Amino acid sequence: MELPLPLRQAVDGALVGVPMTELTVAAKALSQRYRDEVRDGRLHLSDARFALAYIATRMPATYAAIHASLTALAKQQPGLAPRSLLDIGAGPGTVMWAAAEIWPTLDAATLVETSPAIRTLGERIAAARTLPRIAWRDGDLRSGLAEQPHDLVTLAYVLDELAPKDRDTLVDRLWSLTRHALLIVEPGTTAGWQRILTARAQLIAEGAHILAPCAHALTCPIAQPDWCHFSARVARSRIHRLAKEAEAPWEDEKFIYLAASRAPTPAHPSRVLSPPQTASGRVKLKLCNADGAATERLVTRREGDVFRKARRVDWGDVFEG
Ligand SMILES: C[S@@+](CC[C@H](N)C(=O)[O-])C[C@H]1O[C@@H](n2cnc3c(N)ncnc32)[C@H](O)[C@@H]1O
Secondary structure (H helix, E strand, O other), X not given: XXXXXXXXXXXXXXXXXXXXXXXXXXXXXXXXXXXXXXXXXXXXXXXXXXXXXXXXXXXXHHHHHHHHHHHHHHHHOXXXXXXXXXXXXXXXXXXXXXXXXXXXXXXXXXXXOOOHHHHHHHHHHHOOOOOOEEEEEOOOHHHOOOOOOEEEEEEEOOHHHOOHHHHHHHHHHXXXXXXXXXXXXXXXXXXXXXXXXXXXXXXXXXXXXXEEOOOOOOOOOOOOOOOOOEXXXXXXXXXXXXXXXXXXXXXXXXXXXXEEEOOOOOOOOEEEOOOOEEXXXXXXXXXXXXXXXXXXXXXXXXXXXXXXXXXXXOOOOEEOO
């Protein structure tokens, strides 16, 4: 997955003239803060150096994870044609870019972001290609969100920056602002998965229909040390590679998400929970199924069409067979 061309160009444009050593140092420090899940009262993206490091080294990965999650949501709700998006903790506007790729119906976005450094950068980047109506709001999500309901509400890579007590209140508030669908994305760590499980239980109790990735609304069948997560392959641009002092032209972003809706999903096919294991004439799939169980399914060539389908699916896809 690559950033769409206008976004890639806008990001590269914003990075022109930034000394590479400065970017590298900031990228390292930012990455360490994310890895340690530091919550010291300071915003990770509080200054311009960190905001630039974010668009160079993190935005491509969060874009890929968000795009994959929104795509899964869209597949489970094919009739959904959102016109308005409310994105909380918008950073540089990553969700808006991904959602605009998926739904041409989208014509308005409200993006709430409390850090002026990343908000200003996001506004600058969005000038490259923007939705007809886009409103950036300076707001702290902990002090309540004075927004109106929107068709699609999103929260990507934000829960991990909040204290547990603030998370529950926020999820409640986001659901109350959701006209059709809500998406939450988190890093694909065990801690990220636990936060998603908590939000899932809360949303189910409030009457939400779970669209994805779960194939059901029963208790999650996965137990630690295993955890539910997915992976998106991200193409690294030259600046991305240099800023990370990395050689490989790509990286894998591990993520977990939850898509919930006001309307039930028309079907709940099984979802592939890990990379399929393929050998001659057989494919082994780890699946989350509609009956609430996680199972391993061995599909052999003898199953004809089902086998052909099994050979085509990937980690995170749905599987019917
Ligand atoms: C990791 S970034 C994610 C940005 C974007 N959603 C993405 O996925 O690329 C988390 C964002 O949440 C914002 N944030 C953190 N705490 C916040 C708060 N209390 N109110 C509003 N935004 C907040 C941060 O400033 C940061 O831009």
